[in-house]
Amino acid sequence: MNTGYKIIRGKVLVLLVAGHNYPQLRGGNLKSSDLYTGKLVEKLASKTKSWAIISEEIQLDPNWYSQSPFRLKVKQLIKDNDIKAVFDIHGKKDSDNLIEVYPNKNFKKLFTSSLSGFLLKNFKDNDQLTISEDLGRTNIPSLEVEIRKDGRIPGTKENQEILSLLSNLLIKVVSFLSKN
Numbered sequence: 624m625n626t627g628y629k630i631i632r633g634k635v636l637v638l639l640v641a642g643h644n645y646p647q648l649r650g651g652n653l654k655s656s657d658l659y660t661g662k663l664v665e666k667l668a669s670k671t672k673s674w675a676i677i678s679e680e681i682q683l684d685p686n687w688y689s690q691s692p693f694r695l696k697v698k699q700l701i702k703d704n705d706i707k708a709v710f711d712i713h714g715k716k717d718s719d720n721l722i723e724v725y726p727n728k729n730f731k732k733l734f735t736s737s738l739s740g741f742l743l744k745n746f747k748d749n750d751q752l753t754i755s756e757d758l759g760r761t762n763i764p765s766l767e768v769e770i771r772k773d774g775r776i777p778g779t780k781e782n783q784e785i786l787s788l789l790s791n792l793l794i795k796v797v798s799f800l801s802k803n
Contacts, residue, residue, distance in 0.1 A: 627682050628693060630700070631665065633674035635797045636707040638700055639664045640754060641677040642693055643713055647684040654684060657714030659775035664712050666786060671793045673710075676700060686711075686753045694754060701763060707800045708764045710793070711754050715769035721781055722774060722788065725767035727759035734764065737795040741788075744769075764796075 644661035647654050661677040668675035676697060678685075685693040700706060708730070715723060724741045726734070746756055746767075755765035774785040 626696075627678065627680045628696060629661075629675075629677045629679050631668045631673075631675035631677075633668060634672040635674075636705055636800055637671070637673040637793060637797060638697070638704075638706045638709045639668050639673050639675040640697060640709060640711045641675070642685040642697075642711070642754065644678040646681050647678070648681065649684040649687050653681070657712075657775070658772065659777060660712050660714055660770075662777055663770070663775055663782075663785070667710075667712075667789055667793065670786070670790050671797065673793060673797075674700065674704060674706060686713075687751055689752055689757060694757070697754060698758075701758070706763070708796050709755070709758055709766070710789070711765060711767045713767060713769045714775060715771055717771055721771050722785060723769045725753075725755060725769070727755045727763075727765045727767075729759050729762050730755075730764035730766050732764075733799065734766075734796060737792055737799075741792075 641660040641664040643657040646656050664675050683691040685691045720742050723744050725744045755767040758765040774781040
């Protein structure tokens, strides 16, 4: 059965999300995919033994539609598998910053010290309710991670830097969660 997403079962209670791995529909328009986010999430999941969900077909944008099947599946995975933290991986427009992170309130509260060295951003005050913001309403720590294209292209030095940064952050989060 084609569900529109791939699930990777993990051993640690962290879920990695690549909801924009394929193009998505938003407001009647087809938005392009965040290239290579699925590959990046697969590598991180393999390296850190995290759970993962990766879009595999065109769908409603899960970061804009709170009742999208993909977002509902994210919430079901969290509930059914006692997931304690989420990393929502995205592409970003090219800029000077290789990586920017948007922690929800719960993530900030628990993991601020682990985010030193990352460019922290705040969610925009608009009508959009991102996955990370939505999960904050249920006290799930979630970090939206936005990565410049060269950091997502497999084999680049920027990609290796991203893999290292996120793997190290995931290890810190898993370590904290295992003690609490």
